[in-house]
Amino acid sequence: MIELLNVHKTFNQGKPNEHVAIRDVTLAIASRRITVLKGPSGSGKTTLLSILGGMARPTAGRILLFGREITSLPERFLTEIRRGTFGFIFQHFNLVMGISVLENVMLPAYPRGESHLLLRQRALALLKMFGLAARSAAPVEGLSGGEMQRVAIARALINDPQVIIADEPTAHLDTGLSAEFMEQMARLREEGKTIIMASHDPLVCEAAIVNRVVEMRDGRLSAAGVLP
Amino acid sequence: MIFHPDVIALLTGSLLTGAMLIYAAFFALMILRRWDLASGSELQVSLERRTYLIATFMAFVCTFQMLSLFLFIKTADGLSVLFSGAMCAAGTLNLNGFGYPTLIMKLLTFVLAGLWLIVNHTDNQGYDYPLIRVKYRLLLATAPLLVIEAALQTGYFLSFQPNVITSCCGSLFGAEGNGAAATLNDLPVFPLLLALVVALALIVASGIYFIWYGRCGDLFAAFVIVLTEVVVQWGFFFAPKSHCDILFSTAARSIAQTVAAAPVFPLLTALAIAFALTLACGGYLLGYGRGGGLFAAFSTATLAWGCIALISAISVYIYALPTHHCPFCILHREYGYIGYILWGTLLCGGVAGLGVGALQPFRGIDSLTTALPAIQRRLTRTAMIFYGAFGGVTLWQIMISKLI
Numbered sequence: 001m002i003e004l005l006n007v008h009k010t011f012n013q014g015k016p017n018e019h020v021a022i023r024d025v026t027l028a029i030a031s032r033r034i035t036v037l038k039g040p041s042g043s044g045k046t047t048l049l050s051i052l053g054g055m056a057r058p059t060a061g062r063i064l065l066f067g068r069e070i071t072s073l074p075e076r077f078l079t080e081i082r083r084g085t086f087g088f089i090f091q092h093f094n095l096v097m098g099i100s101v102l103e104n105v106m107l108p109a110y111p112r113g114e115s116h117l118l119l120r121q122r123a124l125a126l127l128k129m130f131g132l133a134a135r136s137a138a139p140v141e142g143l144s145g146g147e148m149q150r151v152a153i154a155r156a157l158i159n160d161p162q163v164i165i166a167d168e169p170t171a172h173l174d175t176g177l178s179a180e181f182m183e184q185m186a187r188l189r190e191e192g193k194t195i196i197m198a199s200h201d202p203l204v205c206e207a208a209i210v211n212r213v214v215e216m217r218d219g220r221l222s223a224a225g226v227l228p
Numbered sequence: 229m230i231f232h233p234d235v236i237a238l239l240t241g242s243l244l245t246g247a248m249l250i251y252a253a254f255f256a257l258m259i260l261r262r263w264d265l266a267s268g269s270e271l272q273v274s275l276e277r278r279t280y281l282i283a284t285f286m287a288f289v290c291t292f293q294m295l296s297l298f299l300f301i302k303t304a305d306g307l308s309v310l311f312s313g314a315m316c317a318a319g320t321l322n323l324n325g326f327g328y329p330t331l332i333m334k335l336l337t338f339v340l341a342g343l344w345l346i347v348n349h350t351d352n353q354g355y356d357y358p359l360i361r362v363k364y365r366l367l368l369a370t371a372p373l374l375v376i377e378a379a380l381q382t383g384y385f386l387s388f389q390p391n392v393i394t395s396c397c398g399s400l401f402g403a404e405g406n407g408a409a410a411t412l413n414d415l416p417v418f419p420l421l422l423a424l425v426v427a428l429a430l431i432v433a434s435g436i437y438f439i440w441y442g443r444c445g446d447l448f449a450a451f452v453i454v455l456t457e458v459v460v461q462w463g464f465f466f467a468p469k470s471h472c473d474i475l476f477s478t479a480a481r482s483i484a485q486t487v488a489a490a491p492v493f494p495l496l497t498a499l500a501i502a503f504a505l506t507l508a509c510g511g512y513l514l515g516y517g518r519g520g521g522l523f524a525a526f527s528t529a530t531l532a533w534g535c536i537a538l539i540s541a542i543s544v545y546i547y548a549l550p551t552h553h554c555p556f557c558i559l560h561r562e563y564g565y566i567g568y569i570l571w572g573t574l575l576c577g578g579v580a581g582l583g584v585g586a587l588q589p590f591r592g593i594d595s596l597t598t599a600l601p602a603i604q605r606r607l608t609r610t611a612m613i614f615y616g617a618f619g620g621v622t623l624w625q626i627m628i629s630k631l632i
Binding site: 005006008057058059060061062071072073074075076077 | 265268269270276277280352356357
């Protein structure tokens with residue numbers, strides 16, 4: 001269970017270009033479910049995902065992760081939680097160019113200081129699971145959009161996180177690849193992962209596998225509220 | 229004022245650290261008044277963020293403060309060639325009424341800055357800011373002293389009179405004089421060295437014991453204070469003049485004279501009682517399997533005894549002159565800058581040892597259950613290494629001395 005309590009986020013506070021991205025959001029997200037944050041551009045979905053995943057801190061409010069308050073944690077403790085609990089799939093995938101597919105997948109686990117051999121084996125197993133074993137040594141520049149996305153998913157799973165956070169994951173995919181992505185998310189949910197996505201793509205928001213849709217507008221949960 | 233690079237560096241450093249301290253002190257007040265980890269208010273979240281900034285630059289301030297002690301002495305020593313009568317820092321510091329008070333304040337702030345760094349490091353190991361109020365209270369206690377020290381230092385450098393003929397270290401720290409140093413010098417050499425060796429042995433023994441068992445006793449905190457008070461501020465107990473006279477008199481010699489009025493026998497009796505109490509309680513605590521507080525107490529004792537012995541007994545072996553006790557001449561090139569090693573190891577060992585005791589009351593905090601004993605063990609090892617180096621170098625200097 002992830003609980004947000006009166007979360008508020010303001011950028012450039014006190015300056016002429018001050019922008020309030022999140023306004024007093026209180027929300028509970030169930031574990032082992034797929035939750036989608038739905039809303040137009042600028043509604044605060046990405047900001048809320050960043051705060052949820054510990055990549056940004058709120059201006060006010062608290063977040064409880066499995067009962068533990070995480071927003072007040074000093075940076076080194078928050079980093080440890082971010083690294084071990086969350087796996088991120090970014091809108092533009094954010095793969096590191098110039099290195100191989102395998103190295104991209106292994107990258108988030110390097111700070112944990114695991115045995116390189118074990119890490120490599122785990123990364124190869126993930127690539128095999130996503131049908132990319134043959135491409136493990138290839139540089140990421142040569143991958144197709146679908147392959148890039150699967151590498152991004154494999155990378156998000158390398159530290160075996162409990163929560164997968166995906167920001168507009170289907171924005172650069174065609175219908176077939178989007179459907180394939182949603183199937184992969186359904187499989188991860190069955191494995192016990194909690195999945196939180198931000199999207200305004202109907203293929204995501206209206207997918208049967210989604211357990212809950214949270215509508216946002218202007219930084220607030222919309223009047224329509226939380227569905228279902 | 230003399231436009232010497234070291235003087236400018238010290239004054240600029242003091243100005244910058246003073247400004248940062250004032251800012252940090254205001255923040256510390258806000259932390260003490262408004263900190264509430266249970267709240268998710270905008271103010272609380274803002275305090276949580278800003279404490280990183282404050283703690284980071286305070287760490288730089290404290291590190292600079294510790295280094296500035298040695299820079300100050302080196303500067304005073306280097307300026308001695310410009311003044312008639314001065315042979316080393318002893319004479320230069322005697323040029324006006326600010327020199328020795330500045331040195332005393334720098335020694336005090338050296339210890340406090342070291343303790344602040346230790347408390348801050350420990351606080352950073354806990355996920356819930358376990359020592360945040362402690363470290364900001366300590367900051368508030370240290371900040372005025374640092375500001376006073378900066379003011380004294382500025383006064384010292386701005387009050388140089390080129391026509392003043394100062395005293396040389398021979399008269400200030402001569403055994404035949406009646407100054408404070410002279411009183412220390414009159415202490416018998418053999419018992420002092422014996423006391424130092426015993427203190428070092430106890431430090432090493434209790435350090436090994438503490439690292440092995442990782443347990444401490446709170447009872448010793450009181451005796452640490454007693455020892456520190458008696459040994460470091462002994463002049464204040466017996467001095468017939470007021471404290472202000474001691475700190476702000478116009479000549480270092482008057483400080484020496486004031487402190488020298490202290491009768492030696494009551495001082496030594498007080499020291500002996502404090503030491504006996506420490507040892508007795510040490511035995512009691514050892515029986516119950518505790519050693520951290522013991523270690524902190526003996527570290528303090530070693531620091532105090534080491535300072536006295538260095539001036540009174542060890543220096544004569546280094547100079548190979550039974551009548552010369554200057555604590556500054558050993559910083560010169562002709563003595564291989566050995567004074568920096570001796571004073572540095574002694575002070576750093578003292579700070580690390582005191583740090584073990586300073587952290588002792590916080591061993592029960594949940595978020596520090598694992599980290600704090602490990603930090604105490606590291607500090608213990610650090611103190612033992614520094615004191616071991618001090619003892620080794622002292623022994624080496626005595627063995628190669630022409631007095632042997």
